[in-house]
Amino acid sequence: MKERPAAKSEVKGNRKPQRRTQEERSQATRIQVCEATLETLYEIGYERTSTTIIAEKANVSRGALTHQFPTRNELIVAAFQHLIDSWAEVYPLADCYNVEHLTICEMIDAYWNNIFSNNRYIAALELMLAxxxxxxxxxxxxxxxxxxIKKRDAKTLMQLWGAVDRESDSLYFQLVLSVLRGIAVHQSFDQDESVAPRLLEMWKRIAxxxxxxxxREELITGKTSVS
Incomplete structure (x- = not known):
């Protein structure tokens, strides 16, 4: 009996996985090293972070690391850019979510859950101080x-209040972020994990x-409106 020819799907399934291009391997290494840099910044701080420690954490050779990032400064800046790019892809900032309006409490929850509550934000603070x-x-x-900041503020101010040029809105937004920043720092050293969520809920009620x-405008700017 004549054997039937293999179906196209069967032939395809037996093929060996296609090897990644040099560019793809290089990009994967860059991401791996950037992630290791952020982890190191969180764990031991900016001053103690070195390319030797990062290479070990990323499981790459020093040569592979320096091939991608010839200097420590280039690596630090690339890791920061990598982190910022990841923030731009979260809810509600990424265009794919198509968020037209947010309440202040929705905005606080979204920013806390997707940016501030993560250990990577502490790494970001290390770089902001640097x-x-x-x-x-x-x-x-x-x-x-x-x-x-320019991109983030323009997007979120529009989502919150439908405008980007009112002083009171901008100041209020900065206040909201400053409090979230403070809660993130507090969370990083407080062993009581219940405190940060309680602080967050308290701040949402106040906000x-x-x-x-x-x-609100007079409260924020200190300027008295003229009737």
Whole structure:
């Protein structure tokens, strides 16, 4: 009896996996090293972070690391950019979610769950503090951060209030983020895991009351409106 020819799906299933291109392998290594950098920053801080420690954590050779990032500064900036890019892809910032409106409490929950509550945010704080330095690294980090802030603020202010140019809205948004930042820092050293969620709920109640206050603009800016 003549054997039937193998179906196309069977032939395809028996094929060996296609090897990744050099560019794909290089990109995978870069991501692996950037992730290891963020983990190291969280675990031991900026000052103690070295390329030797990062290479070991990323499970790559020093040669492979320096091939992708010739200097420590280039690696630090790339890791920060990698983190910022990941933030731009979360709810409600990514375009794919098509979020047209958020309440202040929805915004606080989204930012906390997708950005601030993660250990990677503490790594970001290490880099933000490093950005204060008046040197090439500081300037590069500030450049990455400023571009992110401009994009983030324009998107979220529009989602919250349908405008981006009101001083009171911008100040209020910065206040909201500052409190979330403080809760994130507190969470990083408080052994009582119940405290941060309670602080978050308390802040949402306060933020909601501010949002609903008919005198919100005067409360935030300190300017008295002229009737």
């Amino acid at each position: 950005a204060r330095q008046d040197n090439a690294l500081g300037r590069s980090l500030r450049d990455v951060m400023e571009k992110w 909601h009351r501010i949002e609903e206050d008919p005198m």
